[in-house]
Amino acid sequence: MKIVLKFPQEIMQGPLLADVVLETGVRINIDRALVDASVGEIVIDVPDERVEEVAEAFRRRGTEVHEMDTPIVLDEAECVQCGACVSVCPVEVFTYNKDRTISIDLTRCVLCKTCMTMCPHGALKTAEE
């Protein structure tokens, strides 16, 4: 399961992720990380059965923890099933079916948004849009 961690500026210095890995012994996969002057945001993938434990370990260290929402939304009226999205997605959310329509597996999405700008038809949007 993918969860989003938001680090307030005060705790960005420490080796937080390493601490949590050592404490829980869970092998966390980092899907996406954005750290700049004001905020640190990391998307991690954690085995489903250990999510609560890992989330709790982060919360104790002052990190905001969210479940990742429905990442990308497809506007079916705009999609022409070309597949431009297929090759730019780093985690293979999109695949061609036998009839050349596109299958979408949103559970893999890390919200990098590359597909959104690649789509010539504006058919891929974030849930907020």
Place this chain on the structure above:
Amino acid sequence: MPKSLEEINERIRDGSVHVVTADEMTHLVDELGAESAAKEVDVVTTGTFGAMCSSGVWMNFGHSDPPIKMSKVWLNEVEAYAGVAAVDAFIGATQLSETRGLEYGGAHVIEDLVAHREVYLKAVGYATDCYPRRSVETAITIGDLNDATMLNPRNAYQRYNVATNSTDRVLYTYMGTLLPKYGNATYSGSGTLSPIYNDPDYETIGVGTKIFLCGAEGYVVGHGTQYDPENNFGTLMVCGDLKAMSTDYLRAAILHRYGTSLYVGIGVPIPVLNAGIARKTAISDADIRTTVLDYGVGRRSRPELRTVSYEELKSGIIDLNGKEVRTSSMSSYFKAKEIATELAQRIRKGTFELALPTIRLPNRAILKPMKQLSEAPLVREVMLPSITVHEAISVQEAAKIIVGKQVNHLPVVSADNKLIGIVTAYDISKAVALNKGDSLKEIMTKRVITAKPDEPIDLAARRLERHNISALPVVDQANTVVGIITSEDLSKLLACR
């Protein structure tokens, strides 16, 4: 035994016609052989649905009162070409909105018209005795136009090159986003369903051939521009009534950081007049090969990496220099098949009859590059000698050089004269103001963006713009500084062109 087109049209009228799509025909000919397939099948339908930038619509707006001779006209703030009679204009798919830029263009105006959405019209003209009015503003829908005739100078490319990117940065092209270091490859074209590949000798596709154009019945005007039949890059110029088109088969598109384009749906029916034609319509994805080009090189001749078949492209992965590279289609095979199927359906229902060309398309053409009065200047020809400094000198010494030589940029070199950094007058001022940095090495920018002596200056200018910087040290193969090129010098030069 050969059939005549009249016999086929007779079967369309009496409902006995046998139509298959081009991908189905491939299997049929495999099973039955060309002779039997030709007896069995009367018509093979093809289809394609992809970005076709060379598309647009001729419109006639009707006359206002008092009348105006439009010299410039805009639809939803996208300019249409009005340099013809008073109220005729042509809107092209890639013309961008003057207010919304890359987000909206001629293709969107065309889609809005087809969707019966209201479009805002603005026109200006110079007053004459017969056309006294100088400007007009109104709102129209497609029904208000006397004519809305799609006329696309270059559509239905027989095949297209595959695009990939060897550089270490993301490229935004008309072939979509190309990820760095061969991160992906994009292609276009419907392969086995490609209209021209199913009639490569133009036996049935020619002037006057009736086609399916974005849902309407259209026809082939002639060969398209940039027509190159000998190299299997045939194209078609096509025409049809926009008023009969549907957004199911026509869509505006935005290619990120490139511009707008129009996805056009075309279906061409091929009458199976004899076994020879049947054999040609049996072409498969494996038979159609195309070339992978490196779009990382911004020159007319892009490096060719290898050839691939559409079958390999459709598998989702191609091999480039030992790396598995994922592929994307920019055109929609699914829609292409839908179009071929819809066209087959119309023929079976008797609502679409076939026409043979009145004039055959040429089987040869000469495709020339642009005649240029002068070659684009190279960096080498316009660069200035650069003053370089050694990494070990102090900020104070560098400041003296900047003032003394009246330069803004100082490339920094190592003991063996290799480029290792750059400092600007601003970096120096900042270091002095903050009282930090004794040697240049501490304050210089280490990742230097450079130019090569044998590049055209346009590429250097684009690099300056992209990185928002004002100078590029010019380095040779050995990373030795051989000169410098600044935005100031470049803008003077480009302004003269």
